[in-house]
Amino acid sequence: MKNSLYTKLSLTLASIFILTASLFLWWTQSVSQVSRAQAEQALHLGLAEHLANDNPLLKQGVYDYKALENLFHTLMVLGPAFEFYFVDPSGKLLTFSAKPGQVKRQFIDLVPLVTLIEDQSNLPIYGDDPRNFDHKKIFSVAPVYNGDTLQGYLYVIIGSSIYDSIFASIKSSEQILVNSIWLVLGLGFLLISMLVVFRTITKPLRTLSSFIQKVDKTEFDITELPLLDWPKHHNEIHQLGAAVNRMLITINQQMMQLTKLDEQRRELLAHLSHDLRTPLASLQGYLELLNKEAPNANEKAAHYLNVTLKNCGQLKALIDQIFELAHLESGQTNINLEVFNLGELIYDVMAKFALRAEKAGIQLQVHPKECDFSVYSDIAKLERILTNLIENALRHTNQGGTICVNIVLDSNQYKIVVADTGVGISSEDLPYIFEARYRASNSLGCKKSHAGLGLAITNRLIQLIKSDIKVKSELGKGTEFAFTLRASKPV
Known part of the structure; x- marks a missing residue:
């Protein structure tokens, strides 16, 4: 299931919020630590110098632990937050206030010490912690x-291990915990408030999206779905919803007008074709009678009479096709589904064109020859489909060509392919061959010998029997029309 826009935006907002809050807490903590270190180092900057100047033992170069033990003890009592070390000019620890075994380093880096002695403006400066290989601490030196001889350096760590442990315990005290809880609750409340506000803002957009999906399912028929009521001039989303309502009303009105015009067109075609059939049949009958009763007419009059009869027949065929197409498009055509033998129907249709194909020098074939297949469809409409396709193939196939009806089993369906070796259809004409009044520019013979509605009628008939027709063609190599029929039982 796809996440909604609100879900995606909420997750993104929450992620950014958590990341920003984490970075802010880390930054404030870092700034607090640096500020505290800077303040403490500045406060105790002259501590080492005062101790060195006030103790004659250090001036005399005495750095033995036992000799300085009382001094270190007194200093530790007065300032338990400090650790004292005496370092020779090479950085080696000579003596220190810590108990034996607590100091892990034997040497420290003298660069920070010299830097602090020469320049005390860029605080804090961190030096090596003799008790830990990984830690750095602020100091006084x-x-x-x-x-004139440099004996070494008095190196005073500001913030001893005792001080660190006490400060850590204070940080984890109940007051700090309560403050942290309140901070978390405050941030959580802020996040929830932002999500609620965001959901309120995006709710109209979700409503509009859901409404458009429902309209799409009804194929833009708003008579089945009431329009949403949007406040006027509230915000951009409400304005968009109101615009969508107006657009749907316009689309619905235009669709109703088009439907009405299409119905009127179909009714007009049906009425015209019906009204023309009676006088046309009467005219054709009298012309045929005149042709029989005038055997002694001169050759010119007989020619004119034959041309008139031929044109009358073409006009009758055109009116019959218009009437058939109008009837099919009216939606009042009945479908009579039944089980029948497909092979027998195909051979019956082939027989109707056998003489015409023989005169034109075209071979008619069926593959496989023994096609004892049962299908479930409308036999009358299928006969009309096959008749139109084969007649169309005859009209576009040269002498010596072949028209073949192939039957192929395809997943409990029979695929019917009517293929010819005719002139083919150009790629420009191919998308329009099922439109009414289409007639390919490469049609053979007299262009007035057919009405141009055969493929349009065929396409509509195939839709009525719940199938779909596909066509493949190439100029000079022929054309294939294919559709499927449901088998009467699983094969």
Whole structure:
């Protein structure tokens, strides 16, 4: 199931919100830590220098732990947040206030120490933590001289391990936890509020989308579906909904007008063809009678009479086709489905054209020859379909050509293919061959010998028997018309 627009936008909004909140918390925490470190280092910047100047033992170059033990003890009591180290000019730790075994480094990097001594404007500056290989800490440092000789550096870590553990416990105290909970609840409430507001804003869009889907299912017939009531001049989505309503009303009115005009056209064609049939039949009868009773008429009069009879027959055929097409399009045609033998019907239709095909030098074939297949369809309409297709093939096939009806089993259906080796249909004409009054530009023989409605009638008949016709053609190589019929029982 596809996610809705609201779901996608909500997920995107929530992801961006969580990411932004996480980055903000990380940034504020980092800024807080840097600010705290900067303030503490600036506050205790001169600590090491004062200690070095106020202790004669350090000035004398005494750095033995036992000698300095009382000094370190006193300093630790007064400032438990500090750790004291004495470092020689190469960075080696000579003595320290920590107990033996707690210091893991033997050397520290002197670059941060020298940087702080030379420039105290860019704080905080972090130095190595002798108790940990991975940590850095702020510090205070002072060089220790004996005369002009550099004895080493007094390296004071600001924020001892005791200080870190106490500060960590404070951070995890109940007050911090309560504040964190309130912060999370506040952020959650803000997120939920934003989602509710967003859902309220997008609700009209979802309503419009659902309405358009329902309209599409009814094929834009709004008589079966009431239009939505949109507030006037509320927002852009409501304005869009009102515009959609107006558009649907216009489309529906135009469709009703087109339907009415189409019905009027069909009725007119049916009435005209019906009204023309009676006088035309009377005219044709009198012309045939005149032709029989005037055997002694001169040759010129006989020729004129034959031409008149021929044109009268063509006009009758045209009116019959118009009447048939109008009747098929009226939607009042009955479908009589039954089980019958497909092979027998095909051979009966072939027999109607056998003499005409023989005179034209065209072979008629059926494959397979033994086609004892039972189908479930309307036999009368299928006969008319095959008649039109074979007659169309005869009209477009040269002397010496072949017209073949192939029957192929295809998934409990029989595929009927009427193929010829005629002149074929151009790619420009192919999309229009089932339209009324179509007649290919490469039609053989007299262009007035047919009405041009045969394929339109065939297409409509195939639709009535719940099938679909497909055509393949190539100029100079022939044409194939194919459609399927339901088998009377599973094959």
